[in-house]
Amino acid sequence: MDFTHVEADLSKTLVTEEELHAKLEELARQIEADYEGKDLLLVGVLRGAVMVMADLSRALRRHIEMDWMAVSSYGSGTVSSGVVRILKDLDSDLTGRNVLIVEDIIDSGLTLSWLRGNLESRGAASVEICTMLRKPDALKVEVDVKYCGFDIPNEFVIGYGLDYAEQYRNLRGIGVLAPHVYE
Numbered sequence: 003m004d005f006t007h008v009e010a011d012l013s014k015t016l017v018t019e020e021e022l023h024a025k026l027e028e029l030a031r032q033i034e035a036d037y038e039g040k041d042l043l044l045v046g047v048l049r050g051a052v053m054v055m056a057d058l059s060r061a062l063r064r065h066i067e068m069d070w071m072a073v074s075s076y077g078s079g080t081v082s083s084g085v086v087r088i089l090k091d092l093d094s095d096l097t098g099r100n101v102l103i104v105e106d107i108i109d110s111g112l113t114l115s116w117l118r119g120n121l122e123s124r125g126a127a128s129v130e131i132c133t134m135l136r137k138p139d140a141l142k143v144e145v146d147v148k149y150c151g152f153d154i155p156n157e158f159v160i161g162y163g164l165d166y167a168e169q170y171r172n173l174r175g176i177g178v179l180a181p182h183v184y185e
């Protein structure tokens with residue numbers, strides 16, 4: 003296996019590192035305004051949301067708390083199974099909290115529609131969603147998203163937290179995986 007030439011496995015770049023960071027600043031200003039005077043708990047969805055969480059939290063110029071959940075609906079393939087499992091639960095009590103779920107991508111919407119319902123049932127004061135990417139043409143269930151970075155075409159993307167078989171999460175931008183990798 004070639005461990006060095008990661009970029010060669012991209013057929014194109016969809017969102018550059020610079021575009022990601024500019025968008026995060028924009029989203030952070032909206033979030034600061036919307037949550038003024040309120041507590042804010044960011045809930046990151048492992049593992050894909052790690053990069054978004056790291057950069058969004060540092061773009062926010064206010065107090066926040068962070069907690070993490072791990073859920074899985076994909077395994078190592080590229081198509082959603084629709085079955086959501088909790089692999090790691092939150093440590094925080096959500097009673098009365100303003101929760102903002104932080105995600106890398108909404109594809110079918112199955113993960114987030116399930117997760118939002120799950121967190122709402124724990125007595126949070128509010129539960130909203132911030133996702134860096136959304137694929138409007140792939141949605142199987144409607145998900146009300148308050149903060150969305152980019153709408154992208156219905157293609158399998160990697161980078162900035164998004165993996166293919168656990169690799170490529172460390173790419174700084176987001177791109178489309180070249181077919182030679184999985185065909």
Ligand SMILES: O=P(O)(O)OC[C@H]1O[C@H](OP(=O)(O)OP(=O)(O)O)[C@H](O)[C@@H]1O
Pocket residue numbers: 047048049050051073074075076077082105106107108109110111112113114164165
């Ligand atoms: O809208 P959906 O079709 O439900 O897909 C979106 C979810 O799929 C990916 O996670 P995955 O379950 O692959 O795990 P990961 O975050 O560890 O990569 C992604 O990070 C989202 O959490």
Ligand SMILES: Nc1nc2[nH]cnc2c(=O)[nH]1
Pocket residue numbers: 076107108109110157158159160161164165166
């Ligand atoms: N890496 C990756 N994970 C996903 N999970 C749901 N959609 C996608 C996607 O396009 N790429």
Ligand SMILES: [Mg+2]
Pocket residue numbers: 047048049050051
């Ligand atoms: Mg994920």
